[in-house]
Amino acid sequence: MKKFILINLFVTLIFTSCFTQENDRFSSLFNGKNLSKWTLGEEGGFEVIKGELYTSSFGKGNNLFTKKWYCNYVLRLEYMLSDVGNSGVIIRCDPQAPWETGVEVQLLAPWTPRRDDLHCTGSLYGHVTVTNRPDETTGIWHKMEIKCDRKTITVSVDDTITTLANIDTVKTMEDKFLCGAIGLQVNHANIEGQYAKFRNIYIRDLDSETEYVTGGFYEKDTKLRSQAHAAAITLGAKMVEPLAIIMSGENPVAKSGSKQVLFDIVARATAPQTAEIYKNDVAIALKNSAKSTSSEITRNYLEWLRGMIGSSDQ
Amino acid sequence: MKTGKNINRRGFIKNAAIGIIGLPLLSNTYGIIAPSDKIRIAHIGMGNMGRAHLKWFSGFSDVETVALCDVDKIRLREKYKILQEINPNTRTDTYTDFRHILDRKDIDVITCATPDHWHALIAIMAFQSGKDVYGEKPLSYNVEEGQVMKKCMEHNNSIFQLGTQIHAGENYHRVVEIIQSGILGKIHTVRLWKTEGSPGLGFPPAEIPPDTLDWDMWLGPAPYEEYTPVRCFGSFRHFFDYSGGVFGDFWCHIADIVYMSLNPQGLYSIDTRGERPDDGIADTPRWIEADFKFKDLDLYWTTTPPPVPGAEEMYIGAHFEGTNGSLTCDYYTRKIRIGNEIIDEIPEVPKTITRSPGHQRNFLDAVKSREQPESNIAYVREMTLPMHLALISFRLKRKLKWNSLIEQFEGDNAANYLLSRAYRAPWFLPE
Structure with missing residues (x-):
């Protein structure tokens, strides 16, 4: 009986959390x-x-x-x-x-x-x-x-x-x-x-959801890609890891977009008027992504971008 | 490192040159310069400009083409054939690694027509091995490289000429005389333009480099990247990894006339707008507009012609606005506007500037005389600098403040970070 209640509670929790997640969006x-x-x-x-x-x-x-x-x-x-x-x-x-x-x-x-x-x-x-x-x-x-x-x-x-x-x-x-x-x-x-x-x-x-924005990097239509690029820059740190993954992938369209947008995110992060939290979060995301990527090209690029953020701390 | 042998060889050429001037009778008697007086030249980078170098310099009787170099064996073979057509008895050596050329003590001069990201390092290593350099534009990939090049050239007492051959032409000399005569009054604004920007180049997939190309050597100090043909050869300049696009390519040619005539000083602000191409992997400006503020001059660059008379038909140009009139020019033409009058010559302005014997001849003379040539490093470094700063402003999408005394941006360390770039190992930029 006790076990049944626990399972029941567990199932209820899962349902509740799924429902909440959907509504939270x-x-x-x-x-x-x-x-x-x-x-x-x-x-x-x-x-x-x-x-x-x-x-x-x-x-x-x-x-x-x-x-x-x-x-x-x-x-x-x-x-x-x-x-x-x-x-x-x-x-x-x-x-x-x-x-x-x-x-x-x-x-x-x-x-x-x-x-x-x-x-x-x-x-x-x-x-x-x-x-x-x-x-x-x-x-x-x-x-x-x-x-x-x-x-x-x-x-x-x-x-x-x-x-x-x-x-x-x-x-x-x-x-x-x-x-x-x-x-x-x-x-x-x-x-x-x-x-x-x-x-x-x-x-x-x-456009505030990383998964959706990531999909836009693969779009054939230029306008849609530009839209996704702009959304990614607004999202900042949250997009760093997905972009690092795209950059290490095979799709030339998405790869070049992700490389450029990673730069744009760091450019924005280092702008004098940008909020400190945007910059700090981007710096942390770059560090973590550089650690986790298996591509040397991507890692070197992320490290180079980290240097740009790091230099703006001095 | 410079060796004693090199100094001796340079000294010999110089003495021989003086000797010819000093003993015209002897020179006339023999009619030709002895083979030992010849400047021994090697060409590095065998693309279109490499071919131009090959042809230009092999046209001088006091130059002997000793070696050619390219990381692409096909280009190397092609250009060797061209040389054979010019001189069937050529004994020119070919290399795929430029360091073999720098190791040779019998070579006096190199020309460099590689992609931009190699310009500085090859020139610096050439200076260190006692050679003089005729280098293609732009001077360098970034600001720091230009600073090190100048230092290294001076330290080694080398000669450097940047390949801005328009500089030597009659039109630029005459424009300088007219501007400097003061007849247009004080020049307060100059507008420069070059139509068209970088194309996107599509989205080609990565490929395995052909056996005939040493891709790792092509990349050299630039970050490692997978090979695709559009990244190198004719279109490398549309990638920030190697160059600065159409803007970076043409800046030196047309900004040259501004520096030649006005030598603007005290650059303090750079504000750039523009966009990357959106239809390909290229990332340098599709269009760019840059506003430069100097102490006594406003300088503007645009991708579309400025709204001044006649500009629309010109793909590149400079428009000088003075208190008494204006002058619009390109490489070969000029239009002067004073009041309602439109003219292309003002006879009252005397010819005061010595004309160039030609850009390559001017360089060869400098190699002999040891006096720096017309597009010398001190001049071209200052002239090239605003181009680099505008590209940084373009990439960061913000207005930047510049301190021209210490050559640093003010209050923007990320911008300062982009003044230099760490080289990919094993390459390094010497101190």
Whole structure:
């Protein structure tokens, strides 16, 4: 009996920790109190009511954008539309020109005459149709997940994939940004009293995960590689060991990228305005990676970079 | 180490030269310089510039080509054939290790047209073995190497000429006279440019080096790296491991006219922007913009031509801005703008500077006279230095402050770290 309880407890712990890990990767974009992570336009258009983000303006009001720009991410949120509510989630956009630079994942009550598969909820509005039409019932909460994974965009509503887009195959999306703010479109139904509501807005920033960023070093597309390189420099010390491993590997594309980015990380670490912790962590990571690598070329390179960090301590 | 024998041989050449001047009648009677008066030359590095050296120097009647050297046997054989075409009776020796050339006491002069990362060490070892050097640009791979080269050359009383052959041309001499005449007023700004930067060179996989190439010797003091053809031969300069890209390649040619005419002093700030290629393993600038602040001059470098009249059609150039007018030039042409007038000559400015007898001739004369030549080490080292500093600013992605008296960056030890590089064993940079 005792043994059973122990095993049971153990299993529970494993499940709990897995669940926590997955959730830990998500951070909240909306705290239910204020819009600290967002930029509210001059004409408003959004307000926080009872822990929910509410847009009901009629004739005026601005779209709402995150302050931070994101490239690759999983966005989760819940939304509710009124009878003729009309809103949307704008992804990878420059708030100065949202529809030119980004695309809108549509949120639309099913009353309107333009509710074809290219313009209904879950579609990449005007670019990619839904292949699996979601439940469009108004007045209830729905879950939405948008995954921007380099050139692939996946939209799910209520845990079912509705839309899958490969940017390279969509002509109208070829010049779209691969990074940008996330926007929520102000409700713009032409009838007074209509609304869209949001709650539980969470984001998992894939570019803060070493494994994901490492994958970008192998991408054939130059833009995607540059994106991964930039993310790796931001991550700093955490990327040193994965990059040392890539550098010792066989893939010429990834190898040369990792060599250059290792230099860039050290260059940043030694900049006068860089925080001491970034520098110290990079120095430690270089030391450990130099010890553990089996490639002499990589080890010599890491030692040379260590010398550069070391010299900046004097 | 310099041997007595070498001093004697040098002394002999010098005396012979004076002898010819002193006894013109005798010289005329015999018509030719005795074979023993000939400067015995060896060429190290047999790429395109090596071939140019071979042809240039074998054209002088007082030069005998004694040896050729390259780590690549195919190139060595090719260039030997060229020499045979010029002189079917050539008895020139060929080597794959330059140290055999330095060991030979019967060689007076070497030329060096290896990749940049070998320039300094070969020159220094040549000075130590009592030889004079005609070295290809850039002077060295980094700042410290240039400092050691100068010291070592002076210590051994050697002669050094950098292969900036444009320096010897008529146009640069005339530009110097016009700038120095003051007719354009005080020159406060110079804009230099060279269109195009380093290509990416793709992502070739590593290969086993061919039997005909001594890859380890090719790398020499540079870090060990797996072989791939684009790393060496014609495109080595697009790798920071060996060079400084198109920027580092062309700097000496066009910055030369700035130093020749204005000799700017007191460099104190370097701010560089740019990008690496993103389509290959090469890592030197695809484009670069560098702002240099000197005590009395602002100097700019760009990869695209500056917005000044006429620059757009020029792939390389220098634009001098003075208080009374401007001058735009490249290697062979110049345009002077004073008010609305556009001219390429100002007859009132007298010709005051002695013209060069040619860059290679100037060097050979220096070997005989023991007076340093036109692109001497003191001059070219100062002229090359800002290029190295800009590349450090490019790599670190930040503005740097420079102390030109002690030749160190201020408040940036990582930048100072990049002024030098430890050599791969067994090579070392002598003190």
